[in-house]
Amino acid sequence: MYAHGRETVESFNAYLKDGATHALEDGSRRRLRGTVAQYFLATLTVVAANLDKIHDFAAHKTEDGLDSEAGMEAPRAKHRKPRRSSALQRVTHQRGRARTHPART
Numbered sequence: 001m002y003a004h005g006r007e008t009v010e011s012f013n014a015y016l017k018d019g020a021t022h023a024l025e026d027g028s029r030r031r032l033r034g035t036v037a038q039y040f041l042a043t044l045t046v047v048a049a050n051l052d053k054i055h056d057f058a059a060h061k062t063e064d065g066l067d068s069e070a071g072m073e074a075p076r077a078k079h080r081k082p083r084r085s086s087a088l089q090r091v092t093h094q095r096g097r098a099r100t101h102p103a104r105t
Contacts, residue, residue, distance in 0.1 A: 015049060022049050 017025035022045050030041045 012049070012053075015053075017045065022053075
């Protein structure tokens with residue numbers, strides 16, 4: 001269970017550092033001075049990589065015909081048991097028992 005998540009993170013890190021994609025490892029592509037500026041540009045690079053991954057996923061999904069127009073539908077909600085008490089009963093009663101004492105003022 002741990003290995004799968006770790007492999008996913010490492011794969012994304014490799015994708016970020018690859019010179020053919022976003023080249024996060026290449027410091028010469030971020031020519032600003034200061035730590036904050038470097039972190040900001042690194043954050044923007046990660047956001048851009050995430051958007052690329054989302055765009056590729058959506059394009060691949062459409063190519064495969066796995067969209068709503070192809071007959072796929074969202075999972076249905078599970079049916080829950082109805083409550084034993086109504087909203088009015090829950091407001092006027094406290095956990096199924098009627099209040100016997102008046103409210104303190």
